[in-house]
Amino acid sequence: MPKRSIVPFGPQHPVLPEPVHLDLVMEDEKVIEAIPSIGYVHRGLESLVQKKDFNEMVYVTERICGICSFMHGMGYCSAVEQIMDVQVPRRAEYLRTIWAEMSRLHSHLLWLGLLADAFGFEALFMQSWRLREKILDMFEISTGGRVIFSVNKIGGVLKDMPADMLSSFVSILNDMERDLRETTQIFMDDYTVKSRLVGVGILTEEDAIRRGAVGPMMRASGIEVDMRKTGYAAYNDLDFQIITSKDCDSFARCQVRIGEIFQSIELIRQAVAKIPDTEISVPVKGFPKGEAYVRFEQPRGEAFYYVRANGSKFLDRMRVRTPTFANLPALSQILQGCQYGDVPLLILTIDPCISCTER
Amino acid sequence: MPQFLGFAKTVMKNLFSKPVTTSYPAEPKVYPERSRGHVEINIADCIMCGMCMRSCPPGAIEVKRNENTWSINRFDCVQCGYCVEKCPKKCLSIVPGYQTPDSKKYVDTVTKPVVEQPAAAKPAAAPAAKPAATAKSADAETKAVAEAAKPVAAETKPAAEAAPKAAE
Numbered sequence: 001m002p003k004r005s006i007v008p009f010g011p012q013h014p015v016l017p018e019p020v021h022l023d024l025v026m027e028d029e030k031v032i033e034a035i036p037s038i039g040y041v042h043r044g045l046e047s048l049v050q051k052k053d054f055n056e057m058v059y060v061t062e063r064i065c066g067i068c069s070f071m072h073g074m075g076y077c078s079a080v081e082q083i084m085d086v087q088v089p090r091r092a093e094y095l096r097t098i099w100a101e102m103s104r105l106h107s108h109l110l111w112l113g114l115l116a117d118a119f120g121f122e123a124l125f126m127q128s129w130r131l132r133e134k135i136l137d138m139f140e141i142s143t144g145g146r147v148i149f150s151v152n153k154i155g156g157v158l159k160d161m162p163a164d165m166l167s168s169f170v171s172i173l174n175d176m177e178r179d180l181r182e183t184t185q186i187f188m189d190d191y192t193v194k195s196r197l198v199g200v201g202i203l204t205e206e207d208a209i210r211r212g213a214v215g216p217m218m219r220a221s222g223i224e225v226d227m228r229k230t231g232y233a234a235y236n237d238l239d240f241q242i243i244t245s246k247d248c249d250s251f252a253r254c255q256v257r258i259g260e261i262f263q264s265i266e267l268i269r270q271a272v273a274k275i276p277d278t279e280i281s282v283p284v285k286g287f288p289k290g291e292a293y294v295r296f297e298q299p300r301g302e303a304f305y306y307v308r309a310n311g312s313k314f315l316d317r318m319r320v321r322t323p324t325f326a327n328l329p330a331l332s333q334i335l336q337g338c339q340y341g342d343v344p345l346l347i348l349t350i351d352p353c354i355s356c357t358e359r
Numbered sequence: 360m361p362q363f364l365g366f367a368k369t370v371m372k373n374l375f376s377k378p379v380t381t382s383y384p385a386e387p388k389v390y391p392e393r394s395r396g397h398v399e400i401n402i403a404d405c406i407m408c409g410m411c412m413r414s415c416p417p418g419a420i421e422v423k424r425n426e427n428t429w430s431i432n433r434f435d436c437v438q439c440g441y442c443v444e445k446c447p448k449k450c451l452s453i454v455p456g457y458q459t460p461d462s463k464k465y466v467d468t469v470t471k472p473v474v475e476q477p478a479a480a481k482p483a484a485a486p487a488a489k490p491a492a493t494a495k496s497a498d499a500e501t502k503a504v505a506e507a508a509k510p511v512a513a514e515t516k517p518a519a520e521a522a523p524k525a526a527e
Contacts, residue, residue, distance in 0.1 A: 056416040059439040130379050144395035144453070150439045158444065159393065 002027045007340070011040045015118050015344035018354035024335070024343065031343065034335035036328050042358040046318050053313040054080060054288060058152055064320060065356040066147050067110060068298045070103045073152035075296050076318070078232065079307040080154050082292035084284060090234070091278040092156035097234040098166075098271050099142075099149065101264040106135040107299030108257045108264075111351045112187065115254065118348045119196040127183045134176055138169055156281025166272045173265050180265075184258045197251035201334040201346040204248055213330040214323045215301020216260065217350055219244045220252040227297035238270045250349045257351075260299075287313050298323055300351045322356035390455035395438040397458055400429055402469045404450035411442035411451060421466075430468035433458040 005026050011019030019040035025033040048060050061076040062069045074096050081088055113128035136146045142161050143149040151158045161169075187193055203213065208221035218225050219242065226242040228235045243259035245252035288309035295304050301323030308316040327350040334346050381388070390396065398420075407429070409422040419435035420442060422428070436458070443451045 052416060056414070056441065059416045059437070059441060063437075133379075140394060141391040142393070144391075144393040144440075145438070148437075148439075150395070150441075153444070158440070 004032065009343060013344070015348065016352075016354075017114070018352065020347075020352060020354045020357075022335075022343075022347075024340070026340065029340045031335050031338050031340060034332045034343075036332055038328075038354060038358055040358070041355050043355075045359045046320065049315040049318045051314075054309065054315050055154060057315065057318070058154065059150060061318075061320075062148055062150065062152070064359055065322070065353055067107045067353060068103055068300065068303075068356070069147060070099050070149050070152070071296065071298045071303065072320070073149070074100060074233070075294055075303055075305040075320075076307070077152045077154050078296070079292045079294045079305045080288055080309070081284075082294065083288040083290045083307060083309055084154070084286070086155050086282060086284055088156050089279045089282060090276045091160075092280045094234045094271050094275040095157050095161060095280065096152070097238070098161070098169075098268055098275075099139075099151065100233065101267045101271070102135055102138060104264045104299045105261060106132050106139075107351075108261045109135065111257060111299075111348075112184075112254075115345070115348050116187075116193075118345050119193070121192065124183070124186055124193075131176060131179055131183065134172060138172060141165065142169075153281060155284040156279070158281070160280045166275070170269055170272050173268060177262070177265055180261060184261070187254055187258060194251065196342075196345060197249065197254055199249050199251075200342050201250045201338060201349055202248050203330055203334050207333050208248075208330065211329040211333050212326055213301075214326045215297070215299075215351075216253055216256045217301065217327050217330055220256045221248045222246045225302070227295050227302045230295065232294070232296055234271060234274075237274055238267050240267055250345065253349045287311055288315070300324055300353055300356075301327060320359055322353065322359070324350065324353045324357045327352075328357070392455070394455035395440055395453045396456040397433060397438065397454065398431060398436060398440075398442060399452050399454050400469055401450040401452070402429060402471050404448045405429060405471055406448055407471065408447060410445045410447060414441050414445040416441060427471040427473070428468050429471070430466045432464065432466045434461075434464040 007024045007026050009022040009024050010016055011021045021037045021040070023035040023037070024031050025035075045060055045064055049057060052060055058073055058077060062073040064072045078088075109128050109132035113125045113132065116122075116124035116128060139149060140146050142165060143151045143159060203211075203217065203221050205221045205223060208218050208223060213221065214225070222244055224242045224244055228240070229242065240263055243256050243263060245255050247255075288307075289311035291306070291308040293304065293306040295302055297303075303323055304319075304321035306317070306319040308318075310316045331347065331350050331352075334349075335343060338346055407422055407424045407427065409424065411429075412420045412422045415436075416439060417435045417437050419432045419437075421430045421432075423430075438453065440453045443453050
């Protein structure tokens, strides 16, 4: 039996934007086992419910993650709205959907850039982030922030998007779609990209279920799971198909995410066409009492919010299960048996968000 | 061959197109209208209720009713806009322009100008001018009246004066 050694990977590593540590049990250049450990950026945001009232918590939950910040705020608000039995105006739900899909676009473009950077394709990284910049500008125009949007509130949204703004966004997205086809074509067709992604990091359908993977990880293993199909916000009015792939490898994950980029653009178009002209928020009186959970689809996969309220202005408990947390067991599965050189790439294919995971 | 053509097209495009980035700071950044840069107060309309102070998630705002001051630690402020939403008189607004970095944190303080109640006017006509806000000296009174006459100056001037005090 060859000699085994343990190589520590992270928490500081050029490929990792955020700190996660892995103990890699190696046999020569082959990874036998990978043991992830987290705890480097824990901020205790869940326990802040005892110090910040339930309205202020909207702004705290937004800061759980810098990429899906909008969806965290939206998930928390819908959980509290469920407890308080608040019917959010339809326009607010459409606006939330549009912003959520814009978040997905910007997250997936960020991921594509990081992936390109991980396999050393610097120009492709720049191109992906160039396109992402336009989405951030659209966020700044519509919400006032580029990363933290602060437009959600319990009972609706704070800012409206007038019709001319929505139509200008659609025309920007139409132009962007052309550029996107060009850039994503490279991911799909390029020989160098394929040589790094095809057949690397296989997560079979069975393993994906057993390890409880979520989001694009799950869909790239051929399983049709998408929380948007449960019809929260305005998704029940929109027409879309779940994008899956049967290949189960890193290339399939890339394919699924690229498919979702175009799907998001299409969903924004549909939402803009169908958006009703109603109020954007309803006044909310009193304090929440009871408990609720919501499941919704973030760019990285399914997120889960559990909120328990006791009738005072402070909540009893808030629990967030973020997609990266659910994908870590799948990560340790795909790392088994891979080459050492593929480890950074495979960590990226789960689209890790460690700040989310640790909250 | 088609691959080469695509490559040549990209090269030509990149050689002759304008850069995507702007040449900041030579070309200043134009913020959109809704950009959440910093919180501003129209102190003349403020009723010193303290709603902004109580709602501020990071606790950056302090309202001193007895001193008639509204102060904000801009380094703690997270530009969430919750104070603007909560303000009952809508005298707070969030406007473009970010806080510039500094070597030490300071607090911006705005003093509410004391408006002298005209003897002829009805007491209800000027609810903002409270009897508690009587000036300590005749000198201060005249200054306050002068400040009230030009609210724009009143907003900035006391802030500059009060900043060193807060630092102490």
